[in-house]
Amino acid sequence: MNSLTENNNNKAFYPLLEGSIVIPGDVIGEAENIKSGSGTTIVDKKIIATTFGILHYGRERKLVWVEPIKQIKLPRKNDLVIGEVISSGSTIASIKTWFIIKKDKNSNRVIFIQLEKPFSANLHISQLGIRTEALSKVIKIGDVILAKVIMNHTLPLNIAINNNLLGIVAARCSSCGAPLIKKQGLYCEVCNRKEIRKISSLYDYEKFMTLIKTYKPKRYLVMELE
Numbered sequence: 756m757n758s759l760t761e762n763n764n765n766k767a768f769y770p771l772l773e774g775s776i777v778i779p780g781d782v783i784g785e786a787e788n789i790k791s792g793s794g795t796t797i798v799d800k801k802i803i804a805t806t807f808g809i810l811h812y813g814r815e816r817k818l819v820w821v822e823p824i825k826q827i828k829l830p831r832k833n834d835l836v837i838g839e840v841i842s843s844g845s846t847i848a849s850i851k852t853w854f855i856i857k858k859d860k861n862s863n864r865v866i867f868i869q870l871e872k873p874f875s876a877n878l879h880i881s882q883l884g885i886r887t888e889a890l891s892k893v894i895k896i897g898d899v900i901l902a903k904v905i906m907n908h909t910l911p912l913n914i915a916i917n918n919n920l921l922g923i924v925a926a927r928c929s930s931c932g933a934p935l936i937k938k939q940g941l942y943c944e945v946c947n948r949k950e951i952r953k954i955s956s957l958y959d960y961e962k963f964m965t966l967i968k969t970y971k972p973k974r975y976l977v978m979e980l981e
């Protein structure tokens with residue numbers, strides 16, 4: 756084994772990238788040529804994470820350490836959350852929130868942390884940022900939504916989608932169930948028709964449906980949000 760500062764070697768022995776999320780017990784890499792910093796320990800010549808957090812490498816990859824992530828008990832005002840629409844009526848939609856989004860200061864990544872348990876949230880028609888006669892015309896059951904928490908200490912949470920970033924990020928056609936694609940609004944290629952939603956500028960069916968369906972059982976993941 757040569758210098759760990761070479762990329763190829765780093766890939767071989769340190770598959771975890773700067774900014775990866777680790778949980779206690781995760782194998783970070785071989786303990787040769789790199790020091791085990793805070794939040795890690797050495798077991799059988801391997802560096803193992805002892806903390807739930809974000810992985811960082813020191814200068815020239817001589818050191819590896821884990822910055823702890825605090826357990827999130829309850830989303831707070833201004834936190835961004837991702838959830839599924841459970842019901843949608845004329846003035847209120849009910850959402851089950853699964854993830855909270857945090858920005859990692861050191862790497863340029865957005866971290867989706869699964870909430871300890873999913874929280875219910877209410878979205879009122881006054882928090883849409885657009886006018887509509889009924890909330891159910893622009894938010895539908897099964898939609899995946901990116902929203903902002905607007906009040907501290909309320910349950911259900913109170914959320915808003917009143918800017919371009921916020922709104923529906925993944926949706927299916929309400930008549931055939933096919934994924935809707937973004938094309939001057941949302942469009943079903945099977946039915947050849949438009950569907951109305953209050954969409955987010957980040958709308959991406961694959962990305963967000965994968966997040967919800969595949970990663971929901973996991974505790975967290977890291978994604979790039981361009």
Ligand SMILES: [Zn+2]
Nearest residue numbers: 928931943946
């Ligand atoms: Zn359709």
